[in-house]
Amino acid sequence: MQRYFVSEHDMKATVIEITGDDVKHISRVMRMQAGDEIICSNNAGRTVQVSIEQIADDKVVGSIKAELEPQTELPIQVTIAQGLPKGDKLELIVQKGTELGVSHFQPYAAARSIVKWEAKKAKKKVERLEKIAKEAAEQSYRERIPTVGESISFGQLLKDAKGYTHVIVAYEEAAKSGEASALTKVLNGVKKEDSLLVVIGPEGGLAASEVGELEEAGAILCGLGPRIIRTETAPLYVMAAISYHLELMR
Amino acid sequence: MQRYFVSEHDMKATVIEITGDDVKHISRVMRMQAGDEIICSNNAGRTVQVSIEQIADDKVVGSIKAELEPQTELPIQVTIAQGLPKGDKLELIVQKGTELGVSHFQPYAAARSIVKWEAKKAKKKVERLEKIAKEAAEQSYRERIPTVGESISFGQLLKDAKGYTHVIVAYEEAAKSGEASALTKVLNGVKKEDSLLVVIGPEGGLAASEVGELEEAGAILCGLGPRIIRTETAPLYVMAAISYHLELMR
Structure with missing residues (x-):
């Protein structure tokens, strides 16, 4: 219907x-x-x-x-913090991320982001992304329309991270050593209504200093498998893994 | 490098x-x-x-x-059988599917596929998709370039399904009843080197008769969470779930 x-x-x-x-x-x-x-x-x-x-x-x-009865929302609130990517990748991320259950999209200017949002165009960009989120929410039978923030600085992202129950960083880990991955450990530990911030780097990845600051702020570095996936594929991988772990396995 | x-x-x-x-x-x-x-x-x-x-x-x-040492290939061979979708969605599926570890892409003409591949353009379409797969395989550090088949009939797909260890169909299931989902059960049962065929419908979904014939052929119907996801998002969800289950959880 x-x-x-x-x-x-x-x-x-x-x-x-x-x-x-x-x-x-x-x-x-x-x-x-x-x-x-x-x-x-x-x-x-x-x-x-x-x-x-x-x-x-x-x-x-x-x-x-x-x-x-509400039944299509993920059991946890997930924010995707996306290092500003090139082109129209953010549109793809918002559309597909909405289908996969994202609560909030938070673009941020990473050290290696090539794109900058001009202040006077930012409002229009957010409005366009909000429209994409609303349409995708309707098509995917969501009960909540995800919100979209204006681009923030990395410093602001670090401050905002304190407000979440869990913070993870998509990171090209070294091969894992036999046991379950960091992402699995985090998902094993989440409880209903928890909030999870997922930090994704831009095309060039996060700078070492950014990774360090996120770790100091309590973030867990999570590998997403042995293949190198693009910046716009990473949030979709994480969201599918969250849905699989929390909605299909439990 | x-x-x-x-x-x-x-x-x-x-x-x-x-x-x-x-x-x-x-x-x-x-x-x-x-x-x-x-x-x-x-x-x-x-x-x-x-x-x-x-x-x-x-x-x-x-x-x-x-x-x-080879280290970036999934432990199983996955074929995505994709009901011909509209527009350039197949390009997105091949690019992202390659990043996520697909071995073979097999387009097929589903009952509700609106698009048809004209015989004289099919070769060119496959060549374009093969080029996308090669570039994505290099970028994602794959050791194998996924292959791309020319579009086949649904009848041919049913015949081909016999050659796989496991066949699953992405299907909008009723809410699951407490226990682990069908997808989790299938992934719990796969062994290294197994082959898995994943059948995805086109925009309008699979026809009831197609679902019935696939079930008769031994396919397992698998829900992908409570939200309705688009035809091009379904293979990415499945591939991320496979990677998460087989590469991150084990």
Whole structure:
């Protein structure tokens, strides 16, 4: 069934109201009519089944038929801190990361980031990424739309890291020595509702000084297998591993 | 250290010869000189450290300094059978799948595939995908370049499935019932050198009849978590889960 997000304000006790771009999607793209059913999430933990009552040019009104149990969010909150990559890689990361359950995307300017975000374009970039996150959240049946931060400095990232239960760094480790990897150990130790910050370097990787500062701040260095994977593949690997460990193995 | 593939014929007992596009990459892109070192794989299990002796316009000659232990290939052979997707998604799947350890990419025409490969363009499409696989294999330090097949029918895929140790189908399962997922059970049962066929549907998913025929052929239906992920994200999830289970957890 098609999914849409509505604001908390627009989801009342028994009725919902949809405005904005989704109206056109419902009426023109999906060609829905009164009586058709959709699922709506208020991005604050409430998801309901809705019967469409009325489709107007600028809004869709529906009545709530049933409250649904949330079931598509990861058991932990994951933030992907991504060293600013080149080109449109951040768009791929946000789209695929949303499908895989990311809660927050936090770009940061790493020592080896070649790209810089100009202040005057930053707002527009974030808005574009937020739009990608919303669409991917709807397509993947998420109950929460991931948030996207403006690019921060590495120093700020280090400060923010203190607010997380666990911090890991994707790192080209030496071959592991027989026992389970660092990533497995971290995932064995997470509890429901924990927060996890995943720090990924840009194309050139993290500088040694950055790795050192992250370790001093308590971060765990985690290898992602013996192959060298690109900066935009690393967050997808980590998210799939988190989902596999916490949702499929348990 | 930069990696290149050379043919078995061009990797002798003590010397190697590089021809083709890689010559330009070594001389112009990397600006290497005699004395610089590279790693070469012969795509047949042998990987060596090489000191460049001579760089000419049409070839590079090097002497072998050391034999290297293979260490970047997955312990099992994985084939991704991908229902023909739209646009350039197959390029993304081949690039990222190569980084994540895929052995063979096998496109097939699923009942709901909208795209068709015209016979006269198929060869060119495969060549383009093979080039992407080779470049990604070099960048990710693979010892083998994954192969890419021309698109086959679903019937042919069913026949080919008999040749694999394990066959799984990415499938939007009902919520799992407490115990470990089907994917985990399969991965718990694989042994070194086993072959695994992973069948992924196109954008619209597999038809019920296709799922039924795969099950009759012994395939295991595997859910990939509670979120709905796109056709091009599914193979990346599976490959990351395989790597996590077989390379990081063990």
